[in-house]
Amino acid sequence: MDWGMKNRLSRIIKPRTGHTVMLAVDHGYFLGPTRKLEDPRVTITPLIPHADALMVTRGVLRSSVNPGSNIPVVLRVSGGTSIIGENLANEGITTSMEEAMRLNVSAVALSIFVGTPYEKQTLMNLSELVNQGEEHGIPVLAVTAVGKELGKRDARYLSLCCRIASELGAHIVKTYYCDGFEKVVDSCPSPIVIAGGPKLETEMDAFKMTYDAIETGAVGVDMGRNIWQNPNPIAMIKAVRSIVHKKHTPKEGFDVFEREKAKRKKKKKK
Ligand code: 5RP
Secondary structure (H helix, E strand, C coil): HHHHHHHHCCCCCCCCCCCCEEEECCCHHHHHHCCCCCHHHHHHHHHHHHCCCCEEEEHHHHHCCHHHHHHCCEEEECCCCCCCCCCCCCCCECCCCHHHCCCCEEEEEEEEEECCCCCHHHHHHHHHHHHHHHHHHHCCCEEEEECCHHHCCCCCHHHHHHHHHHCCCCEEEEEECCCCHHHHCCCCCCCEEEEECCCCCCCHHHHHHHHHHHHCCCEEEECCCCHEEEEEEEHHHHHHHHHHHHCCCHHHHHHHHHHHHHHHHHHHHH
């Protein structure tokens, strides 16, 4: 691997711990103004100091992220569909590699939709992006998307998707946590991060999922709604960080959450 590629990857997956907490705020590219992400700048700004990287589209990057913030950017470059459209899987590449370089990104990201009528199209999107990424030293993160079919998130299906993404050259693979997750990790030669998925019932559920994912070999999370749809997003991301980087247990993560929450409440009162 070339120096530039390695350097960009190390901006995302921190060499000190070998792990990463990416903040996903790219949901609007097919969901529109998602709850609590209506004004992206308001949601993103206070969380930036606590994230290792930001997954975002070029529109929100330019409109809502301070260029001086120095946060590594994982640029979402696939899209062209919407939640009310015919098929979420029918994605194309929306953003050129030249544009990604202009934006000084640390990686580009796209979704693949294995097992759908758009399987070949999205896998060829990945292959083409990897060709361009290799040429310019820009890592590619492949998201094993399931669209509206959240029930697809099982180890057999996700192992298939992750392995194909890795075989086609993805430098990082983003998938969902599931029962038997070690099978997904063990059969995927590329590092894996997990998405949080829709907001879980309790904070503890999110901490347990994070812990179990790290324990079974994920290098980190690329989490969105479980952080910024929580009424205490900073406490949430700090707790997730403690589990990912400090190997805290879910209970220790929860203690971090409660401490941060209390601290912030006190600050507000003053
Ligand atoms: C959408 C994405 C999102 O970035 C991803 O789902 C992560 O966010 P969340 O934790 O809210 O699921 O890639 O395709």
